[in-house]
Amino acid sequence: MKIKPLGERIVIKVLESEEKTKSGIVLPDTAKEKPQMGEVLAVGSGKTLDNGQKVPMEVKVGDKILFAKYAGTEVKVDGEEYMVLKESDVLAILE
Amino acid sequence: MKIKPLGERIVIKVLESEEKTKSGIVLPDTAKEKPQMGEVLAVGSGKTLDNGQKVPMEVKVGDKILFAKYAGTEVKVDGEEYMVLKESDVLAILE
Amino acid sequence: MKIKPLGERIVIKVLESEEKTKSGIVLPDTAKEKPQMGEVLAVGSGKTLDNGQKVPMEVKVGDKILFAKYAGTEVKVDGEEYMVLKESDVLAILE
Amino acid sequence: MKIKPLGERIVIKVLESEEKTKSGIVLPDTAKEKPQMGEVLAVGSGKTLDNGQKVPMEVKVGDKILFAKYAGTEVKVDGEEYMVLKESDVLAILE
Amino acid sequence: MKIKPLGERIVIKVLESEEKTKSGIVLPDTAKEKPQMGEVLAVGSGKTLDNGQKVPMEVKVGDKILFAKYAGTEVKVDGEEYMVLKESDVLAILE
């Protein structure tokens, strides 16, 4: 089963501390309980501007991203937990 | 009797836990009391932008959707319970 | 005496429980005290967009509508009670 | 002395209960202390849209109007009390 | 020393009760402590719309105006008290 996010939304898999250690990335202590890093699994078709134009998404599938704390909605599909968030809640891409 | 939603609204049938088990989808425990999955029964004509243009709906009748908690309005028509919500409250389509 | 609503507003007659029973429509128990169904008696000329364009109304006189709880303003004209609301508070048309 | 309202504003004379009885119009009991009907004495030049265009006023001098409770500002000029309100606070015109 | 208001702002001299009596204008009792009438001493260059266009000011120097209670900022220049307010806080011009 596939999750296709709408508009400017993306679906991510939140990356746990173990994976962070592997990639050498650690989030500050105060954010330990609520990780801010994820891997993009699916992206929407983009935001629709007031002139009807679609804005292409900046993030793409496979990107490692930092996202704003408290952003997004957790969902569980086929026993797996994902998070749906808006691209505007993505702070940066890690390259 | 048919319900025709206005503008960017859609009418959905909320999918109960039993149906979720069949399709292999389970929502997180904290969301058990307020399901977030539904099947689209009717869609509006789309949102009107500030330039007068109509934005075509991304969701269509028959889509299985995830929607934001606390979104929408419950209505009962002919003894059946439905929910009317805005497309912007739809997080993702399940395919 | 006629009530001509302004802009994107409409005038409705709120439909009481008795009428609902006749048409086979019942609202959920929690909404019993504040019905959400009405019949459209008059519609305004439509909303004016930021580019000066008028958006034609989607609802028309005679439509049976579902409307958002707490929306609108009650008025009494010639001893009859009506409700003035914005089309954006109309959830759906019942056909 | 004349009062010339600015932009999308209008000046009205609030109609008291006696006048309402004459015209056969009565407001609901809960609104008795704060009448919602008035007669338009002067209208502004209209709202300016974001593209610089002026929107012509829908209400005109002499119109009997219903207006939203708590809307507008009371003023007293030459010993007479008037109310200045925005056209967007006018619910409907009574014809 | 001259005060040149910016954008859609105006500078007014608040008119005291004595002046009001002369012109035959009295404000309601509840507004006695905070007068709502003034004379325009200077006007800005006008509001800039989102398309870059300047909206010409409707009020001009010398106009007697009614303005919204609690609007504006009091300033004292060369020992004289003035008030700076936005044209959108001007309710009406008295002619």
Next chain:
Amino acid sequence: MKIKPLGERIVIKVLESEEKTKSGIVLPDTAKEKPQMGEVLAVGSGKTLDNGQKVPMEVKVGDKILFAKYAGTEVKVDGEEYMVLKESDVLAILE
């Protein structure tokens, strides 16, 4: 070291009471603790409108300005205190 404000921001030197006395300008007593007058030291490139157009700044270096109380952010550079504020917080220019 120079401070170059961004967008519609300006950098001012707040003028103290002594300087005010020299120029004959006094602010009302209630504003004594938080002066509202300043001299413009630097201006940004102007606000960017929604159509991409830059709005030229109305204030220029050297202008004496009145600004809204509680507006702006105090900064100290090279031991000197300055204030960064938006042009929209400037009430008027003193000429």
Next chain:
Amino acid sequence: MKIKPLGERIVIKVLESEEKTKSGIVLPDTAKEKPQMGEVLAVGSGKTLDNGQKVPMEVKVGDKILFAKYAGTEVKVDGEEYMVLKESDVLAILE
């Protein structure tokens, strides 16, 4: 590992008091605990306007900036602490 900020965001390294002393810049005492100066390490592609146009960033890599208190989000990547903020939270560039 590189951090690529999205849209109108930038990544900065917050400058500590020691560095400030070197450059001769000191922030006011009340801001000691939460420094307001930083050096820009990476800039996004710019804000997208409602007409689809990208606004070029005013700040560039290497700029020393003053930024609004409480703005931005702290992140730690490869053991180093950074801050992600929007260009609109940048008050001024120090030259």
